[in-house]
Amino acid sequence: MPKTAAPDRAGTAGGGPPLRWRLVPWAVLGLWIAVVGLVAPFGAQLSDVQSDDQVEYLPEEAESTRVARIQQQLPGGDTTDLIIVYQRPGGLTGEDRRAAGQRVAAIAEAYDTSGEAPAEGIPSEDGTTELYQLSLAGLTGEDAEENAVRDVRDRVREGLPEGLTAQVGGPGAFGADASEVFGTIDTRLLIATVCVVAVLLILTYRSPLLWLLPLISVGIAAMTAMAAVYGLVRAFDLTVSTQNSSIMTVLIFGAGTDYALLLVARYREELRVRALPHEAMLAALRGAGPALLASSGTVAAGLLCLLAADLNASSGLGPVGAVGILCALAAMTTLLPALLVLLGRWIFWPRIPRLGSEGGQDSGIFARLGGSVSRRPVAVLTGGVLVMGALALGTLNLPGPLKDADFFTDPPESVQAAETVQDAFPGRSAQPVTVLSATDRTGQVLERIGATEGVEEARPGRGDKQWTEISVFADSPPESAEERETIRVLREELSEFGDQALVGGPSAQAVDLDATNAADRVVVIPLVLIAVWVILVALLRGLVAPTVLLAGVVASWGAALGLGGLFFGPVFGFDGMDGWIPLLTFVFGVALGVDYGIFLMTRMREEALAGASTREAALVALRRTGGVIASAGIVLAATFSVLMSLPLVVMVELGFVVAVGVLLDTFLVRTYLVTSAAWLLRDRMWWPGRLSRRGTDA
Template structure:
């Protein structure tokens, strides 16, 4: 009777937990589709907070009634423009001026010197990123398709921003669908059950819905910033990490079902065994991501808390909702491979992971030396990574309208036309600054911004506009505004104008933003990477109650990270033919690879420590490897597959990040966690737990014959 009442109570608790979460899911579900409403995808979302370009943007606000971003509508006929073409352009300009969001009057069209192109600069109110996209779409509708050999493209900063917003706003549906399909297929292969895959997938979906609620309200109230990049990564991170945690818990639950008659008892034991590793893993990832708050770039600071919220929600769901589901499902959730109470040892000395463990035992030193040398060799590929910034034409995997337009501009105009550098200086030094700027190599022309507001040719006698004692100069660059040449020109231009005494000159503009973003990325990388390593070391030391083991684990993950960068550099250059990497790539790759890569070492070494207490260190290493080998490898494949789903998006930066995480996770699971770490720990023996008590009391781990025998 007591057993029946206990079983009934356990069932009622599980039902209450599941029903409670289903209610939460019903309320939270719609918010996952509303994140786009609170996403900020304008240029301000990616600016450094304390940079010269930012100060220039603030000064620029005083010179205009409205802050604008230029769209460049460019018309090209390779045989030379005709009178009919001129009439068409004039008619289009009149219609452009009537579009809501366009700031009139428009300057006159600018003909190219070879008379093969006309360029129309259309200033657009930049207060709302989504409005910019709508205006650009309307401009493209008005300009129409190519006609009788006359090509028309809308480029410039506004065209680029519109194309980026279009990609980001379309992320949710396709990315979520691809991620779900990938996870579903892998779960069916792993479990070979028509039922069990439902539980982790349902729990991962619940995690995403819960995270979406918090992200939505925090972004709506300006507590955090959400952009399309963070939104896309949130999707794959929650489903990837959530499925990993689910695999670990389910594997431990299956083990305990062989030892316990009641699913409730099996889950209690499994939860106690798996939860510490899952919690430590989640905390490691959360704290590592929150280190991005130290960044000086708004885009990095946006990604940190958004992703951390996703992991926190995933932890909560996977440690409450999923266990309750599994208890209700009982043994039959695993059908047709139903685990019965037979007291069988879960690890088997005969499975593939038992054989791998035996191989590690026989050749431990050779294994870790060879794997370390191979990984070190891969790090040499880092020299091919390069420091080339992705330009506008390199951001997309396909050829967008803004890319095509920029190519036309580069063929017929000084490439920087339409995106000039802006120089703000004192009125009394304006003429001297203009002369100095004109003498900088790479500057095609310099002119002051005047009081003239009406359409028509510029008046050479118009007076410069003065705001608070400052004058604005526009410097047209000879190179495309997103090129390495233009960035060198900006650095030279700043150095030159800053030398003029009393000028208090500030240089901004599109290219200056790229320069300052690159400098901020370097600063962030040098600051955040050491902080993340220290944080991870502290968490590992607390979990393993040792100092040597955490140091070794971090060293192996660092080696894996550098090997991943080297391998990715070769893939990007020789397979994908990418011209370079985004400035944010090394930092993002580090945070995700190290935080997620250390997960698998946490899963392995926490089980190794548990088994070492019972069996001895060397036997514990081999038992831990045999017990966790299948589940951790499956988890790694799931995470790699979910991040590789980013490759479906037409943005090079997200494709690069997805490939890097996928490659790095596979290296971690297949090489580092399966061979390097266990071989190193086995070779060192009990001293790996130094200075913990286990290193002094666990002296029976030097056995080499029966390490895989069950503990009695």
């Protein structure tokens, strides 16, 4: 073979690409190396500025949020409120009660209790349980509170008489338990996500080295996003919670890997018709670029719509998630292409795409699926719609509001203590409703509270010249429907005092969270639909195709949420669903689910512009994108499924609904519903664009 025709290491011939094309990938790689060196120290500091303060998860304008913020300003505003529960199933002895009292008194001496003596033990009617309430002041910072709770738990158990058990609960202990769980989430999630993505990439590419390039690129994207979010926190005082940063990590790995799969598949296809890798990559970017931009745009736009939400946890996720998506797009359209071009064809070994070889794109399962759609399009479309509708009926079985006691998949000690109190004191709530009264009207407010139906006891607590805190105990269990009604009546009774009497506390916060989540859905969902639809219209140059895609992903979201109703309670044993789930799963379900429709529809439009009829274009697009979209859907679903390994019910529910929705979009909506709709609509699919007027499907 003549020397000039021999392929070089990059698979080129005739001396390789011009010098400028040889330098571009090196320049891009050098730029990313500089970026990594710059951002790595800042990305590592994101965990230091994350805030899991309960106030940061509350609605910005809610009454209970105002109460929580005012409480922080009161003397002893950093109080850690605890309940200590001693129990002996056969009945407490005199020795038990003395031992319990001594330990509680010792704790009160060791900590600042704002001058208040420890409460006397409250015995249960059956004599098996004794309850103490204690408030520790002067503990600043999450670490101090966690350390204090651990110390109190050690002290209450030390040297107890045999058979006597002790548990520490209350809001302070619950917060410490939650912080301990949140402290392990980032590391666990990152390790699990990397492992899942690596395994799926290896199975997809069946190459010993190719899988490393997307994984390295998405890892760098994640590091860059963490640094960018850290910068936003410092520059704009943005509040970032552990939950939101965890979701951002999953988004980057899931969406970034999807972008890599689509680009690499298109690059492999172009390598079969182009001799030079850089030419193949340019063609791949031109072909896949619009879909990647639209895909990332829909996700970013959907997330930014969350800024309109009143709930801090929702609005804070908007910019955090959008930054993650944009970093993923940047890495997958610059760093990954540079690495692929520099390493050449051999990186695909052992399945190297040879120039002039056939890729087998027009055969296989998706060709058969396309054939079934073309033979019975009406039956396929009707059957798919009926299946989605039937699954959506499961939403009628969704569980009620999620209580604090049901927040963890494996209940910590604080939750177990609350359950013990509820069993031992069925007519008493150990979790008070907090009323803040203007100090000069405390007497009148107390009188009105005492006359309110459902209130068992009310007593004033700490305060200053402006505000006095009143602890109100309902005669019903915490966060029960009866206690919620008591809170509603209490607010109604105190409304005559205006802003001089405010009702808050954990149970009131739960009431306000549910109301705010419902209001946010009314605002955010239409915004998401409009934003995504506008992007699709701009991409596809028509109105019908975007509407079909959007209707499909909305249907898959409803079906996925319906499956949640069939699994959350009956299978997972969850007693509640977080009010955050419907809104967040809608944003992710629509923004991420429409990606696969975008990948399919842009290829369909490309084939139609090349002269194929819409029916032909639909089948060709399904055959040529079927495998890569299926792989992308599986990767994204598996990535979100990693959230189900976390010990938080809200994360399990979020991961389940999004993962199921993605799979429905991948294998039902995109494969059957969109393809059959395109087959039946013919050129009307592109109305009112110019493709709808060409008459090829007449």
